Amino acid sequence: MKFSPHAPTRSPLLLALLVVGLLLSACTRIGIPEGWSSPVVDGDTLYVGTMDGDFRAIELESGAKIWDFELEGEEDRRAVYGRPAVLDGKVYFGGYDGVMYALTQDGGSLWDREVGDVSPMVGGPAVEDGVVMIGSSDGTFYAFDAGDGSLEWTFPTGNRVWSTPAAQDGVVYFGSLDHNVYAVNVSDGSEKWRFDARGGVTARPLLHDGRVYVGSFASAFYALDAETGAVVWRFDGADSWFWGGAAASGDLVFAPSLDGVVYALDRLSGELVWTLPTRGPVIGAPTVVAGRLAAGSSDGRVWLRDLDGGDVRSCDIGSRIRSSITAHGDVLLVAVTDHSLRALAVTPSGADEKWAHFSNRGNPLASGEEKAC
């Protein structure tokens, strides 16, 4: 930075410009985690983490709050990203505050554990054979006894583990930002196989028909043999990363990409069958409901397309959707960045909002006059 002595009148102006520019820049914080938890349904209740640093139980029928549970960590780390897991009436979830929580059905604490070096947890847990498993940003995958929270085993990886694991037949599958997909035995934490996906993996692996479907930041989507980790096929047609998990129905597997497209691929060959283009990155996993594919996009819409690649419809909610969509019967449960959780009944003409639960309002309940669609 140079100021010429022959231009003394310009110097203060330049200085002022510089100061304003820097101050404007400095006013923006490095980033506060907002969270994008997606709901899980158990009976008449759904459980979800909110953007307001708590975890809630909500009546599935009405959207009324049953109870809430405030996270323990520092205020700027109270966020939940992954989908909670439910087993025998107990709810498990990992917080961005680095704490693993186990709650009872009435919102009481069963146990909680600071995980590793208390690094943020972004993925949700998986429960298998009485073991609850979750990845941490400290690069380690942890397994706890579901009953008392005691540590069963750990599995180190080379980078953050933000992927929600999927477990089946005594094996848990998860991805890491070290570019690998891992298959680990639930009983002892030993490695069954690993696969180099050439890019970071945040997606929850989809287990279907003896295969593991998962995408990576290398813009590649893979079908792997669940037993060996061998590549069955690979799809390279996306322009950006695969962040969220996939969904499957019939002969199709649906892979959401940050390029804003959900790719419908042939499950056996990996060939592209059709696409569901949206106007923003698709971060969360799509789902299948009432014969349609449903995906939430950062463009603020829930997009629907017939499974045969026919009609495309959308419901404009108006705020970004980053979380995975949960289907319950013909109802879609969508967490939105306007602090709402919305229940959308899928109809032949699109979707009809049943209720909206706002976590940042005093008495959140049915929306009525604020229906998005």
Next chain:
Amino acid sequence: MEILGEIWNGVIIRPMINSLVLLYAVFFSNFGLAIITFTVIIRAGMIPLSIKQSRSMKAMSAAQPKMKELQERYKNDRQKLSQETMKLYREHGINPVGCLGPLVVQMPIFLGLFWALRGTLPSTPERLADLSKHLYSWLPMVHEAVPLDGTFLFLDLAEYSSANPLPFLLPVLVGVSMFVMQKMTTMPSTTPQQESTNRMMLWLMPGMFGVFTLNFEAGLALYWIVSNVVGIVIQGFVTGWAPLVDLAKSIVNFGRSAMTQKPAAEGAEDSSEEEPPAREADKDENDRDDGQDGRRSNRNRPKGARRRAPGRRNRRR
């Protein structure tokens, strides 16, 4: 406004982010080396501008005596002074706004780098997801390099300087390197006004940037330090090292005088218990200096020994 944002992203932010990630991939996944290389490349690209500016400054320096003459001759005719000054500039090949070139080029780079660093080393999942839209889809190498490791030596380049170990190290280095840079580029002034502005800028800018650095990412501080060092080297080769040598000499002299004064003061304290404390003695001496030459007195006064307002001591009592 949206179009401006697109242009800003397309022309500044995206190329910067992709360059940084590419350099990271090339330089052994070391983000510190990526920033240093990036800075050297940027400064190398600006060498023609810097040389032009330095030459302009040199010419300006050579024209100073004539400038003073003009100011004296036309002190009552501002219009004529302005005309003659411009004529003098033309004769010496001086571009009066030439000094703004590097600044104009550097400002978008600095602000762009600020955003690029935040984008490249995201601290939350939301920001990591946002990074994808900035990476070129035709450059697979950058996608495979994500996420980047922001550690360099003992620093976390994604964290604020104040949140790193030795929180004041980077701000001090930024301030010192900028001070030296300023010293290298400041010329003798022709009027007391200019003198005062120069002196203000010489201290204010490094101080201000040092304070700002506390609340900026360490990666940005690293950029600024390297940029200043490279700038000093370029300036030295173009216009000579005299200002740096002078600065070094004054530091050495200051150190010597401090060393010689200290034993003298200690000796004075030891010699008699009746004498007033050293600070009182200094104060008296400074007061005497003020009567002769206020500026000299300020310069000679030790850093920690501020002048007390009259009566202040009494109020405190």
